[in-house]
Amino acid sequence: xxxxxxxxxxxxxxxxxxxxxxxxxxxxxxxxxxxxxxxxxxxxxxxxxxxxxxxxxxxxxxxxxxxxxxxxxxxxxxxxxxxxxxxxxxxxxxxxxxxxxxxxxxxxxxxxxxxxxxxxxxxxxxxxxxxxxxxxxxxxxx
Amino acid sequence: xxxxxxxxxxxxxxxxxxxxxxxxxxxxxxxxxxxxxxxxxxxxxxxxxxxxxxxxxxxxxxxxxxxxxxxxxxxxxxxxxxxxxxxxxxxxxxxxxxxxxxxxxxxxxxxxxxxxxxxxxxxxxxxxxxxxxxxxxxxxxxxxxxxxxxxxxxxxxxxxxxxxxxxxxxxxxxxxxxxxxxxxxxxxxxxxxxxxxxxxxxxxxxxxxxxxxxxxxxxxxxxxxxxxxxxxxxxxxxxxxxxxxxxxxxxxxxxxxxxxxxxxxxxxxxxxxxxxxxxxxxxxxxxxxxxxxxxxxxxxxxxxxxxxxxxxxxxxxxxxxxx
Ligand code: B12
Ligand SMILES: Nc1nc2c(ncn2[C@@H]2O[C@H](COP(=O)(O)OP(=O)(O)OP(=O)(O)O)[C@@H](O)[C@H]2O)c(=O)[nH]1
Ligand SMILES: [Mg+2]
Numbered sequence: 013x014x015x016x017x018x019x020x021x022x023x024x025x026x027x028x029x030x031x032x033x034x035x036x037x038x039x040x041x042x043x044x045x046x047x048x049x050x051x052x053x054x055x056x057x058x059x060x061x062x063x064x065x066x067x068x069x070x071x072x073x074x075x076x077x078x079x080x081x082x083x084x085x086x087x088x089x090x091x092x093x094x095x096x097x098x099x100x101x102x103x104x105x106x107x108x109x110x111x112x113x114x115x116x117x118x119x120x121x122x123x124x125x126x127x128x129x130x131x132x133x134x135x136x137x138x139x140x141x142x143x144x145x146x147x148x149x150x151x152x153x154x
Numbered sequence: 155x156x157x158x159x160x161x162x163x164x165x166x167x168x169x170x171x172x173x174x175x176x177x178x179x180x181x182x183x184x185x186x187x188x189x190x191x192x193x194x195x196x197x198x199x200x201x202x203x204x205x206x207x208x209x210x211x212x213x214x215x216x217x218x219x220x221x222x223x224x225x226x227x228x229x230x231x232x233x234x235x236x237x238x239x240x241x242x243x244x245x246x247x248x249x250x251x252x253x254x255x256x257x258x259x260x261x262x263x264x265x266x267x268x269x270x271x272x273x274x275x276x277x278x279x280x281x282x283x284x285x286x287x288x289x290x291x292x293x294x295x296x297x298x299x300x301x302x303x304x305x306x307x308x309x310x311x312x313x314x315x316x317x318x319x320x321x322x323x324x325x326x327x328x329x330x331x332x333x334x335x336x337x338x339x340x341x342x343x344x345x346x347x348x349x350x351x352x353x354x355x356x357x358x359x360x361x362x363x364x365x366x367x368x369x370x371x372x373x374x375x376x377x378x379x380x381x382x383x384x385x386x387x388x389x390x391x392x393x394x395x396x397x398x399x400x401x402x403x404x405x406x407x408x409x410x411x412x413x414x415x416x417x418x419x420x421x422x423x424x425x426x427x428x429x430x431x432x433x434x435x436x437x438x439x440x441x442x443x444x445x446x447x448x449x450x451x452x453x454x455x456x457x458x459x460x461x462x463x464x465x466x467x468x469x470x471x472x473x474x475x476x477x
Contacts, residue, residue, distance in 0.1 A: 064253070
């Protein structure tokens with residue numbers, strides 16, 4: 013199994029959305045599971061988030077968004093990541109969570125988001141999904 | 155060294171942030187690679203000035219740092235930040251929260267911020283902090299801030315790392331000053347009393363002042379009396395005087411020859427640490443061998459005393475060390 017303490021995870025909150033409970037809960041859960049987690053805080057621009065992923069050399073980016081602006085902000089982040097030469101699912105695994113309707117979730121997954129989680133998702137499910145994504149990344153494949 | 159690492163170094167030295175970040179990960183994760191990387195970049199290091207920020211948890215180190223980075227940028231420095239937070243001893247995980255106070259600098263091309271977990275180190279920094287500094291130094295960051303984990307007392311590791319050490323305290327901690335008295339002069343070059351918007355600033359100020367008085371002879375001899383600066387990190391109040399104090403201390407260190415002294419001390423400590431950890435590793439390897447297992451059995455059964463057993467192992471270690 014992957015040594016979680018060598019996997020760096022950025023949890024980010026893009027846009028003007030101030031709902032930060034979910035992001036903090038997920039960040040803490042991943043820490044408790046043994047990951048190294050960097051939390052960006054709220055009100056982040058896509059540029060700030062992508063720069064954070066780069067400077068922190070994160071393998072996982074988790075985006076938490078409850079404001080409804082996910083179809084604008086998430087694609088923008090994905091595009092910036094690729095522009096910076098970070099391949100989705102190869103160099104970095106992207107997750108999203110919050111209030112995201114199923115149709116949008118499907119669309120986002122098609123764009124390269126690994127998994128989308130809504131309210132009430134057990135934290136165990138989140139951790140397992142991150143484990144699953146990490147072991148297929150370039151730097152962590154057996 | 156693998157071609158991949160070589161290539162990475164070349165790109166990092168040109169200032170590519172992705173490559174710099176990757177190199178820091180490598181020196182953090184793998185001792186062998188760290189050795190190779192440092193060997194290669196070392197000639198390019200030594201140009202950066204390193205400022206350490208330490209102090210109790212929540213005293214405002216990161217918030218102050220955010221402001222200091224701003225002032226340093228205005229004066230044209232290329233700024234690196236390494237912010238250390240603790241690794242949980244139970245899970246091995248870490249929640250690195252310093253960065254969130256400095257996020258506005260994330261997109262500034264002249265700033266590189268890296269969060270780092272202690273991963274079992276106890277002195278307030280991570281084992282790889284010094285190597286990460288070297289990577290930033292070689293990549294052209296000429297001013298590097300290092301934030302230690304929040305510590306109740308001054309941790310000595312920061313002196314082995316920083317050219318100037320700022321200790322951030324706050325009013326209302328009660329016996330805080332008492333706790334930092336030991337080794338006060340050795341470690342802190344500047345004191346910041348942050349959250350000066352709160353009650354009790356004069357108390358902390360007077361206590362610090364009195365504590366410093368005890369060491370009067372020492373600071374006279376050194377030619378530097380640690381200034382005490384009151385700050386409100388929120389509002390920038392006092393932050394400019396703090397920045398000026400840092401610059402004055404740097405001048406003092408450079409003109410008095412103390413910078414050279416401190417760096418010599420640091421180099422010695424670094425060499426010592428590397429030797430100690432390689433020996434510790436060899437010892438572990440030796441003790442894991444079947445031969446050592448038999449010796450240990452003899453100790454358990456009372457046929458051999460531990461001193462004689464270690465003597466025998468140490469004889470063998472000689473070979474390991476020179477191999
Ligand atoms: C609490 C709450 C607030 C609190 C927020 C406190 C805080 N600091 O977070 C307050 C009262 C401040 C608030 C304000 C507002 N809110 Co509000 N709020 C909620 C509420 C009731 C619960 C959110 C919550 O904290 N859940 C608990 C956490 C733990 O769950 P979670 O965030 O969903 O996270 C879980 C999963 O989604 C997932 N997850 C989340 N993020 C991530 C990230 C990753 C990487 C992963 C893997 C998983 C993951 O895992 C978590 C664990 O299961 C929701 C309704 C709801 N049931 O969701 C509305 C809701 C989100 N709010 C809403 C609105 C409209 C607002 C306001 C605009 C105005 C208003 N009408 O109240 C303001 C805006 C505030 C702002 N600045 O953005 C709407 C949003 C509508 C939309 N998106 O279309 C909701 C859905 C209510 C509704 N039905 O209308 N709100
Ligand atoms: N009242 C007041 N609060 C402040 C001041 N400076 C910082 N804070 C607040 O103090 C809290 C801790 O600030 P940080 O900058 O995270 O402190 P820190 O020393 O880096 O914390 P750790 O890294 O966790 O040890 C935050 O909520 C800040 O907003 C100040 O001058 N006055
Ligand atoms: Mg901090």
